[in-house]
Amino acid sequence: MKMSGAKIFVESLRKEGVDTIFGYPGGVVLYIYDELYRGGVRHILVRHEQGAAHMADGYARATGKVGVALVTSGPGATNTVTGIATAYMDSIPIVVFTGQVSTNLVGNDAFQEADIVGITRSCTKHNFLIKNVRDMARTIKEAFYIARTGRPGPVVVDIPKDVTIDTAEFSYPDAIDLPGYKPTYEGHTGQIKRAIDMILASKKPVIYTGGGIISSGAAKDLLTFTELLNAPITNTLMGLGGVPGDHPLFMGMLGMHGTYAANMAVTHTDMLIAIGARFDDRVTGDINEFAPDANIVHIDIDPTSISKNVEVDIPIVGSAKQVLAEMNRLLKGDKRLKAFHRQLSDWKALIRKWQEAYPLTYKKTGKLKPQFVIEKLYEITRGDAIITTEVGQNQMWTAQFYKFRKPRTFVTSGGLGTMGYGFPAAIGAKIAVPDATVIDVAGDGSIQMNIQELATAVQYKVNVIVAILNNNYLGMVRQWQSLFYGKRYSHTHMSYKPDFVKLAEAYGAKGYTVDREKDVIPTFREALRSKLPVLIDFHVEEEEDVYPIVPAGASLKKMLLA
Amino acid sequence: MRHTISLTVENKFGVLARVAGLFSGRGYNIESLSVAETLDPLLSKMTIVTSGEDKIIEQIIKQLNKLINTIKVTDLTVTDHVEREMVLVKVSASGESRTEVLRLVDIFRGKIVDVSPDTFVIELTGDEGKIQAVLSLLTPLGVKDIVRTGKVAMQRTIQQKKSQKTE
Numbered sequence: 001m002k003m004s005g006a007k008i009f010v011e012s013l014r015k016e017g018v019d020t021i022f023g024y025p026g027g028v029v030l031y032i033y034d035e036l037y038r039g040g041v042r043h044i045l046v047r048h049e050q051g052a053a054h055m056a057d058g059y060a061r062a063t064g065k066v067g068v069a070l071v072t073s074g075p076g077a078t079n080t081v082t083g084i085a086t087a088y089m090d091s092i093p094i095v096v097f098t099g100q101v102s103t104n105l106v107g108n109d110a111f112q113e114a115d116i117v118g119i120t121r122s123c124t125k126h127n128f129l130i131k132n133v134r135d136m137a138r139t140i141k142e143a144f145y146i147a148r149t150g151r152p153g154p155v156v157v158d159i160p161k162d163v164t165i166d167t168a169e170f171s172y173p174d175a176i177d178l179p180g181y182k183p184t185y186e187g188h189t190g191q192i193k194r195a196i197d198m199i200l201a202s203k204k205p206v207i208y209t210g211g212g213i214i215s216s217g218a219a220k221d222l223l224t225f226t227e228l229l230n231a232p233i234t235n236t237l238m239g240l241g242g243v244p245g246d247h248p249l250f251m252g253m254l255g256m257h258g259t260y261a262a263n264m265a266v267t268h269t270d271m272l273i274a275i276g277a278r279f280d281d282r283v284t285g286d287i288n289e290f291a292p293d294a295n296i297v298h299i300d301i302d303p304t305s306i307s308k309n310v311e312v313d314i315p316i317v318g319s320a321k322q323v324l325a326e327m328n329r330l331l332k333g334d335k336r337l338k339a340f341h342r343q344l345s346d347w348k349a350l351i352r353k354w355q356e357a358y359p360l361t362y363k364k365t366g367k368l369k370p371q372f373v374i375e376k377l378y379e380i381t382r383g384d385a386i387i388t389t390e391v392g393q394n395q396m397w398t399a400q401f402y403k404f405r406k407p408r409t410f411v412t413s414g415g416l417g418t419m420g421y422g423f424p425a426a427i428g429a430k431i432a433v434p435d436a437t438v439i440d441v442a443g444d445g446s447i448q449m450n451i452q453e454l455a456t457a458v459q460y461k462v463n464v465i466v467a468i469l470n471n472n473y474l475g476m477v478r479q480w481q482s483l484f485y486g487k488r489y490s491h492t493h494m495s496y497k498p499d500f501v502k503l504a505e506a507y508g509a510k511g512y513t514v515d516r517e518k519d520v521i522p523t524f525r526e527a528l529r530s531k532l533p534v535l536i537d538f539h540v541e542e543e544e545d546v547y548p549i550v551p552a553g554a555s556l557k558k559m560l561l562a
Numbered sequence: 563m564r565h566t567i568s569l570t571v572e573n574k575f576g577v578l579a580r581v582a583g584l585f586s587g588r589g590y591n592i593e594s595l596s597v598a599e600t601l602d603p604l605l606s607k608m609t610i611v612t613s614g615e616d617k618i619i620e621q622i623i624k625q626l627n628k629l630i631n632t633i634k635v636t637d638l639t640v641t642d643h644v645e646r647e648m649v650l651v652k653v654s655a656s657g658e659s660r661t662e663v664l665r666l667v668d669i670f671r672g673k674i675v676d677v678s679p680d681t682f683v684i685e686l687t688g689d690e691g692k693i694q695a696v697l698s699l700l701t702p703l704g705v706k707d708i709v710r711t712g713k714v715a716m717q718r719t720i721q722q723k724k725s726q727k728t729e
Contacts, residue, residue, distance in 0.1 A: 121580060122587045126630040129576075146630060180572060180632045304624040307617070 005133040005164040006031040009097075010040050012140040015172040018068050020044060020059065020431055022052040026072020027112060028099035028161040044431060044460060047452040049076050051424040053083020054450070056094040058428030060087070061411045062386055062436070064217065066147050067094040067428065073101055074112030077158075078119065082418060084154045085123040089415025090238060091215055093152035095143045102162040103131060117158050125153030133166035138173050145176050150183030151302040152215055183301060187318030192326055195273075195297040195314045200336045202271030202295065204347040205231045208254065211238030211414070212276015212300060212320040219243070219407040221324035222275070228331045230341050232351050234262040236277050237399055238414040245383065245403030251351065252360065255283040256550045257396040260358035263548070263556040265351055266291050274298045276320040279309040280415070281553075289555035299323045358561055360400050362544070368515055370394070370469040370540040374401040376520045377439065377467065380528070385437040386411060386429045390422040390446030392476035394469045396546045398441045420449025426464040427457050437465075437528060444470040444494055444537075454507040457533040465527045466535045468500060471542045479545045483560070504535040515539040564593070565619050566645060566715045569608040569626055570634040573599055577631045581608065584629065590614065590622055594647075594712030605633065609714045642718040648687045648711045651697070654704030656680040663703060670696050681706060 003011065009032055013021070020042045025033045036043050046052040049071045056067030071080055077098035087094045101110040117129045126146050128139050136159075143155040199205060207229070213222050219242050226233050226249055233243055234254040243250050252259035254266055266272065272294040277283070284290040287309055298305075298312040299320060306315040316323055331337065362371040374397050377387075383403055388411040389395040395412055404410045411429055413421040426440040440447075447468050457464060469475075478492040504511030510532050512523050520538070527534040548559040571577045578597055585592050593611040600607050612622060619637065626635045638645075655663045656679070667674060667684050670692065676683035686696055690713070697705070 117576065118579070121576075121583050178630065181630045302628070304621065304628055308621060 001170060002167045003170040004031065004035075004167050005136050005159070006035040008133065008136045008168065008170050009140070009159070009164065010035045011170060012137050012172060013041050013068065016066070016140070016144045018066075021068040021070050022046055022055040022059070022428065023070035024049050024052055024072065024076060026076045026099060028073045028101055029070065029159075029164070031161070031164040032070065032099070032159075043070075044456065046424070047455050048450065049079035050083050050420070051427075051450055051453045051456065053080040053094065053096060054086065054418075054421050054424035055428030055431070056096070057083060057087045057092050058388060058411055058425030059432040060092050060094050061425070062408055062429035062432045064215070064408065065093075065432070066144055067092070068097070069094065070097045071099065072112065073099040073116070074114045076112075077116040078114050081119060081123065084120055084156065086413050086416045086418045086421055087154040088123045088125065090413065091152050091211060092154065093147040094154045095147050096154060096156045098156060098158050100129065100158045100160040103160045104162070106160065116156060120156045123154070124156050125151075127156035127158070129158040130160070130163050133163050133168040136163065136168070137170060141173050142176060142178060146178070146181065150181070184317045185301070185319040185322050187299065187316040187323035187326060189326070191314055191316045192323065193330065195316060196327060196330055196334070198295055198297060198314060199229065199271055199273060200334070200340045203343050204269050205229065205271040205273060205344070206265050206269040207231055207233040207273045207275065208236070208266060208277055209233065209239045209242050209275045209320075210236040210277025213239055213242035214407045216276065216301070216319045216321040217407070218276070218319075218321035218324050221321055221328060223247075224328045225324050225331070228328060228337070231344065232265055232348065234258070234266065236280070236283050236414070237412065239277060240399060240410045241404035241407045244405045246405065251355070253399050254556070256285065256552075257400065257546050257548065258550075258556075259355075259360055259400075260548055260559060260561065261351055261354040263550070263559055264354045267555070267557045269294045272296045274300075275324065276300060278305045284309065284556070285550045285558075286553055286555040289557070358548070365541060367541045368517055368520075368539060370397050370471070370538070370544055371401050372517060373467065373469060373520055373538050373540065374398055374441065377441070377524065378402045380521055380524045381437055381439070383409075385409065385439055386426075386433065388412065388422040388426040388429060388438070388440045390440070390442045391417045391419045392443050392446060392474070393471075393479065393544075393546050394441045394443040394446070394475075396476070397469070400546075419446035423447060423450050423464075423466060424453045426466070427453060427462050430462050430464050431460070439465045439467060442466050442468045443475060444468055444472065444497060445474045448497075451503070454504065454509050454533060454535070458508040461531065462533060463531055464533050465524075466533070468535065468537050469540050470500070470537050471540050471544065472497070473542060475544075476546070478543070479549075482543070482545065483549070484551065500535055500537040504533075509533040509535055511535045511537065513537045513539065563616070563619070563639075564611060564613045565637055565639040566643070566713060567610045567612060567623065567626070568636045568638050568715060568717070569610060569632065570600070571606050571608060571629070572631040572633065573604055573606040574631060577606070578608075580629055580631065581610075581626070584625055585612070585622075588621075588625065590618065594710070596712040596714050609712070611713050636717065638715050638717060642721050643715050644718060645689050645713050645715040646687055647690065647693055647713045648685065649693055649697075650675070650709045651684045651686065651700060651705060652681055652707040653684060653700050654680060654706060655682045659703050663700070666696065666699055672696070
């Protein structure tokens, strides 16, 4: 049957099983919006296109499904770039559809024209410009396939206006034909066996895992692996929730704001088992002093991640889930395990000593502490909520003090560090998982970067909670200025801010202010009962710092502890 | 170390930009790059000359492989291969130097493709060593301009040294 490009677009989304898209209309996507008017796909009208990209991203992180955004050309498209780059750095599957001026105007500096394919080339996994309506269905199929397979990532599909008007026969392709794209899922058997031999010969192993555990759905396999080895484990920021945060073998996060025990363990390990992690500079600190005495096994689906930053002894290209499942199969019944467990006892005792000597902690001063707020948030939700964060101190305290128990419950911009991410991501996550409690832990700086999405949340009755840790500063930058720039607080003091309670009320949401410890839990309780979005303004200690901190570029063992 | 990388890609618009953008975005060198359609019009072949430590070259090859439009990447440097480059040289040629230029062109099996009263344009094909040799001999005579194609390269059918192809 012949259909317009706009109709093919909507039909293709339905074939992909898309239930919700986040978008904002404009001139060149009017035919698509006209088609959406007839229904078929739920559309959430955002208030800024960056919000649409982050919501699609939050939707994807909370579910593992591909998140979808739809925006117009020019400024609509460029407004999504931060959201696309955020998803790219964290390997999140989203497809962003951008309108484009008609093909005969492309390149003419037409009204609202931007070369979005050129602009996003370096922050997408792949991107497309559809030049002919006959390519529409196939391109959409490829976009979704590329986004969700292999190492996932964002894909941009640019659709000129005339392509949405032109007609073509619609048939959604069954098969994918991408000769240059064949992700490897299964690890090399020989390498896996060698890795197991190497691991079982070690005395001081550490398992270090990242976002690859979450994206490949390997949390169960990882838990089995960890318990089979009975070896200590640490997570990157992106990896939190990959192993239960209250598990006795879990040492907490490693890296710049990692726990003392985790950082000491990776510094002294003789066997680093890296799975779905990429040795990011925020994790390794001084790369030359990172796990200096260790043999390294690195399991990753992306060959470019392997031996990019550190030399690896045994690389295994494959999905974390499949490789771990194979390793578990081989480990079960391996006669060497018993002896291996025995030879770990000194190592684990040492780690316990580190944990007891320097646990994550903070000083009580009588003022409301941000860490206290996170602790109470964990208590009241029992770890059973989706927590998003903004970027900075709020993010690090959440990573430290909230014990994530399940994958896809921690939604944060790790790689790009995007302020203004957490709130729209929370809305996307809540729309994806309506039964979940969804809370954005924010700072007073970052919440103002996408505060306009309060209108979206109220319009669609998305009852997320925003917990602002309000310290009147751009706290993380102030902390660096305090520690490394002689306390010269250059432009980090937020001397003017809106009244967040009134602001929430102006949008039709609920607002609370909390400045005493005893009000934290009752206010959270009330917020959890609300059918409306809630914004809680926690007035916390102004100059509280995040500890431990490893100064940028220093060795992990050079942590400042307080 | 310098490496000559042969890259087979889908012949689609924007692919060259992806390859070039990868090099510029990640701070890799491109010394030369040549690209044209292959026998199969759906594919193009690029020959890229780049340089860097082994670790960098390994990353370059992996990153090139990661591009969705890349079909095959081969580091020709670790295989037996032939490399050729063509260069057009405009050289001063008046009086006695005219015969000197002609003699050099003859020795190096070049061609004169344009003649004016006081210049020749010479077409030369060869590997890097030959091109360098000719240019250094022509320079004292007065080279006015040169244009080079960049290298093209192809693997030899019979491999003497052990090939370590990356695909």
